[in-house]
Amino acid sequence: MGNLKENQAAYYPGCALLTIDRAYNNSSKLVSKKMGIELVDIPDYNCCGIGEMKSKGAVSLYLPLRNMVIAKSELGSKDLVMACSVCYHEFTRSIERAKEDKKLLDEVNSILKEADEEEYVPEGGARHILEFLYNEKGPDEAKKNTVKPLKGLKVAPYYGCLYSRPSMYTFTDKKQGMDNSERPHFMHEFLESIGAEVVQYGNEVQCCGGRNVVQDEETSFTLCSQTLSKAKKAGADVLAVICPKCAGALDVNQPKIIEKFGKDSELPVVYLTQLMALAFGFSEKEAQFSDMISNPLEVLKEKGHFI
Amino acid sequence: MAKEHNKNSERPVAEKGEHIIARHLIDDDAIKEEKNLVIDGVDVSGRWNTFIETRVDSEFDRSFFDEIQKTVVGSRINRCWQCGMCTASCTVTPLYRRFNPRAFIYMMQLGNLKLLKKYTDVAWRCVGCYKCSQRCPKQVNPAEMMEALALLIKKYFPEEIKSKHQLTIDEEVKVIYEGMILGHGRLDLANLHTSAMRKMGKTTELMSDKDERGAIFKMMKDGRALSVLRLGKPHKWHKSKDAIDNYLRHTGTLEQENN
Numbered sequence A: 001m002g003n004l005k006e007n008q009a010a011y012y013p014g015c016a017l018l019t020i021d022r023a024y025n026n027s028s029k030l031v032s033k034k035m036g037i038e039l040v041d042i043p044d045y046n047c048c049g050i051g052e053m054k055s056k057g058a059v060s061l062y063l064p065l066r067n068m069v070i071a072k073s074e075l076g077s078k079d080l081v082m083a084c085s086v087c088y089h090e091f092t093r094s095i096e097r098a099k100e101d102k103k104l105l106d107e108v109n110s111i112l113k114e115a116d117e118e119e120y121v122p123e124g125g126a127r128h129i130l131e132f133l134y135n136e137k138g139p140d141e142a143k144k145n146t147v148k149p150l151k152g153l154k155v156a157p158y159y160g161c162l163y164s165r166p167s168m169y170t171f172t173d174k175k176q177g178m179d180n181s182e183r184p185h186f187m188h189e190f191l192e193s194i195g196a197e198v199v200q201y202g203n204e205v206q207c208c209g210g211r212n213v214v215q216d217e218e219t220s221f222t223l224c225s226q227t228l229s230k231a232k233k234a235g236a237d238v239l240a241v242i243c244p245k246c247a248g249a250l251d252v253n254q255p256k257i258i259e260k261f262g263k264d265s266e267l268p269v270v271y272l273t274q275l276m277a278l279a280f281g282f283s284e285k286e287a288q289f290s291d292m293i294s295n296p297l298e299v300l301k302e303k304g305h306f307i
Numbered sequence B: 001m002a003k004e005h006n007k008n009s010e011r012p013v014a015e016k017g018e019h020i021i022a023r024h025l026i027d028d029d030a031i032k033e034e035k036n037l038v039i040d041g042v043d044v045s046g047r048w049n050t051f052i053e054t055r056v057d058s059e060f061d062r063s064f065f066d067e068i069q070k071t072v073v074g075s076r077i078n079r080c081w082q083c084g085m086c087t088a089s090c091t092v093t094p095l096y097r098r099f100n101p102r103a104f105i106y107m108m109q110l111g112n113l114k115l116l117k118k119y120t121d122v123a124w125r126c127v128g129c130y131k132c133s134q135r136c137p138k139q140v141n142p143a144e145m146m147e148a149l150a151l152l153i154k155k156y157f158p159e160e161i162k163s164k165h166q167l168t169i170d171e172e173v174k175v176i177y178e179g180m181i182l183g184h185g186r187l188d189l190a191n192l193h194t195s196a197m198r199k200m201g202k203t204t205e206l207m208s209d210k211d212e213r214g215a216i217f218k219m220m221k222d223g224r225a226l227s228v229l230r231l232g233k234p235h236k237w238h239k240s241k242d243a244i245d246n247y248l249r250h251t252g253t254l255e256q257e258n259n
Helices: A022-034 A059-075 A085-100 A102-114 A129-136 A138-145 A186-193 A217-233 A244-252 A254-261 A272-279 A297-302 B062-069 B085-089 B101-110 B113-117 B131-135 B142-156 B158-163 B165-184 B189-199 B203-208 B210-221 B227-231 B237-249
Strands: A008-012 A038-041 A080-082 A126-128 A154-158 A238-241 A269-271
Touching: A008 A059, A022 A038, A022 A129, A022 A269, A022 A272, A059 A080, A059 A085, A059 A102, A059 B237, A080 A085, A080 A129, A085 A102, A085 A126, A085 A244, A102 B237, A126 A129, A129 A138, A129 A186, A138 A186, A138 A272, A154 A186, A154 A217, A186 A272, A217 A238, A217 A244, A217 A254, A238 A244, A238 A272, A244 A254, A244 A269, A269 A272, B062 B101, B085 B101, B085 B131, B101 B113, B101 B142, B113 B142, B131 B142, B142 B158, B158 B165, B165 B189, B165 B237, B189 B210, B189 B227
Parallel strands: A008 A038, A008 A080, A080 A126, A154 A238, A238 A269
Antiparallel strands: none
C-alpha cells in the first residue's frame, strides 16, 4: 500500500464497527467523504483491548500500538482516526503511557520485535472522528453540505465517558482545539449546523455502565434508564451517540431496560453520523437506521425527514 | 431513621453513628455515642456527643505497596494523598455505598489485606468512566488503580473469586474477552454476548425471552452477527500471540502471577 493522498486519512475501524455497528462505520465514511476527507482502513488491524486487557502490563499498550505501527508503515500516517470511544481511549492511553515511561516503551518494542513488527516511535496520535471532523472541517462545512436540514427534530447529544475523559490522555481542556472535558460541545455544534434542535438534559457525560455492560447488567440498566428517561423528559425525539459501547448499552439493551424501568426509558438511539448522513442527503437505507434496535425510523418518519 | 424520640425535645434520635459518612468503614465498637445525654443543661444526645476511637494499624506492609507500584495500572499509588475527590465523583458509589475508591487506595497503600477482604464483593464494580481520574488533583488515576485492586484480589483471595457468584462471572467474562483478543486478535461481539449470557446462566433468556431474542435474531437475519467470520484473524497473528505469551511469562510482577 502506498502513502495517503492529501484528502485521505488513516482510519482504524475496530471490531464493533466492522460487525454489529456497521451503521456507524458506514455513516462515518459517508459523512467524512461528503465533507472532503476519505477514510482509508489500515490493513490487518487487531483489537485495541477494549479496556479488558489493562491488567496485562505492556500487552495493553502493545494491542493499540501495533495498529499505530501499521498506519505508519503501510499508509505513511502518524495519526489514526477512529470512531469508537473505547478504541480512542485505549489508543490515547497507550500513546501517552509510552511517551512518559521509557521502560514501558522498551517492553512494548521488544514484544513488537519478537512478533516481527516494526518499532514504535511515539509521535502523532489517535483522533476521535468527532474531534477530527470538527477540527479538520468544522460545523460550517457540515452546514454547507446540508441539503435536508433536520428541522424540528429534537436531539439529545450523549458524549459518554471516554471521548472527553480523562484529559491526561485525551488532552481535552489542555490542548488548543480540543473539546471541553466537563461540558463538551462539538456534537452540539454539529447538530445545530445540520438544522436539528439540541436538547439539554443533564446526562450528556454520564456513564452507560462501561466496562461492566456485559457482566453487570443491573448497574448498566440503572445508569442507562437515568440517561434515557432524563432525555425523554427534556423532550428529545432521539438520543445521539458517538460510541458503539454506549449504543450497546442504550440501544441494544433498551428492550430489557424498558421491561425493568418502564416506558419512561423508551427513546430511539442513533449515531451522530447517521443523522449527519441524513441531512447530507443520503437515504435512510444508506444511513442504515433500520440496524438500530430502538427503532428510530418511526420518529424520523413522523418528523417528515424521509420522502 | 430511628423512630425513638428524646424525652426533652421532639428532635429524632438517629441510630448509633448513622450520620457518619462512609459509616461502613468504622467498626461498631470504635463508635462511642450516648443516646440521651445532657451536660450542664445542654442536650447533646445522639450525634452531638459522637466520638470515634483512634484506630491503630499495626499490620503496615510496605512490600505490598511496592508490588502495586511495579504494575502498569498501579504505578502512581504513591501520589495519593487521600483527598477523596475520586469517591465524590464516582458513578458507582451512589449505587453501592460500600464501593469507595479512596478507601480502597488507602487499604492498598497500607497493605491492609484483612480490611480489603471485606470489600471483595463490591471492589470489582468499577465501570471505568474515568470521572475520578479526570478530577484527581494528583493524577493518581484511580480508575486504573481499581484494575490494580482486581489484580491483588486475584492473587490474595482466589477462593473469594471461586465462591462469590458475581466475582466468578466477572472473572469468567474476562477470560472470554482474553481468549478472543489475545487468541484471535479480534473480538467477536455477538459470540461474546451469547457466551457471557450462558456463563451467567441466562440460557433460557437467550432462547425464550422475546426482547433478547429480538436483538439477536435481528442481527442474525441481517448478517451482522456472523460478519466477524468474514474478518478472520490478523495476518501472522500467531507471532504476536507467541510474543505476548512470552512477555506475560517473564514480567516478574503481579501481572505475571495473574496470568
